Amino acid sequence: MDNIMKRLFKALPTLIRSIFYQANWNIENMQGTGFSWLLKDLSKRFNIGLGNIGSNKRADYFNTNPYFVTFMLGMFLKEAESGQAVDEYKSTYASVFGALGDSFFWHSLRPLTFFLSLFIALYEPMFAMFFYLIFFNIFNIGFKFLGFYLGYNYGTNVIDLFRTVSFANWSDIADMASIFFMGGTFALAIKYISNSDPINSVAIFKTAIFFIVGFVTSKYINAPFTLIAGAIIVTAIMLLQNI
């Protein structure tokens, strides 16, 4: 345990660097430059050989979820120290972590954080922004540091750990929580536009129609055009009410 903690402490500057590693993202090698940058930094700190990665391979393709890159670094260090072929696992594990991370962080955690922040905004609007940043970044920073620790501790077996904690289901759980809070937001929106009347059937009908229209149209047109179409419809309604 102490051994791992020492390594974690020693790798701290590399882990902080990992926040910025995506800055050269491009359609040629995706995050390849950043990953090469991190590996070289890590190998310098731990005096380990880079194997094939050490040669002129910056143009190599590398793409994973940015919140999972430190898992790869931990695994790399573990494999390099035990003399394994460090280049072999790169594409396989990057894809697995990419799929896991995209599903949880991008697809599910953002809506959940958003709806939780909206509820905070109802009571204290200023805290909503801080809550959003803190809540999301607990996972972000947590995965960065814990990822390196687990990647080093479990090596290539780290995928089994994800299976053990049923990580693939976290996304579904977060989505259900988002929908629960979406329902709550819906109720508050109706209360807002109902003015003082607690059960305003017209308001319920109007909002339900808008919700169903959004649900149906999203199958055929993307979000910006749904928003434009919605704004045009709302404008027309508003103008008609003024006539």
Add this chain to the structure above:
Amino acid sequence: MSLQQGILLFFLSGFASLDRVGINMMLSRPIVISSIIGITFDQILICILLGAIFEFIGMLEVPVGTVILKDDSFAGYSSSVLISLGAISHNNLSILLAIILVTLMIYPVTLTDIYCRKFNKLMITRAFNENKSNENSDSFLIRIGLLVSFIRGVIIYNLATLLIFLTLYNIDYFTKTEVSPIYYLVLLFILLMGCLFRFLNGELFIKLIFLVVGFAASWIIL
């Protein structure tokens, strides 16, 4: 607008673009940007509502592989700046017109993001051709990437916002009305909630149950 507010907008536009590309600390989320602008200009509620509407555009996309997301950060930034600087009146339809213009402007702004990625590609290809492969050159490429993203945010976000500002200014508000637009913004918000409802995982029936339970809990408790 005071000098301090101007400086804040300068850095906010730069960091929002930077965060989208290279940091991912969520400073670039529309609801966060709009809240910061709202606090700065004392327009917090309307800015949060605008940020929440544009937040859906980002939530309905997942950056898988080479997908470059539509620049919802710009939308949050631009709409909040426009309302904070008085380009959009609280009591007329210009807010809806502004939403349409900002949403349309997302596309050219996103295009500049694509060109930034192409610039990054050009830089690595050049470094590769010159056979430079050491930590310093990697570090240089990362720093250039961060700088380009920052500059893109400052120039493109503010230029596009200025264009929308001028368009709104010249239209001369034929749509003046005394109806509060917040009512209609809430309707737009619900419309986009319907889109997100389809996007989230799960069986439709189970999702409906969770939606109704959440609705009932909120209705009773709040």
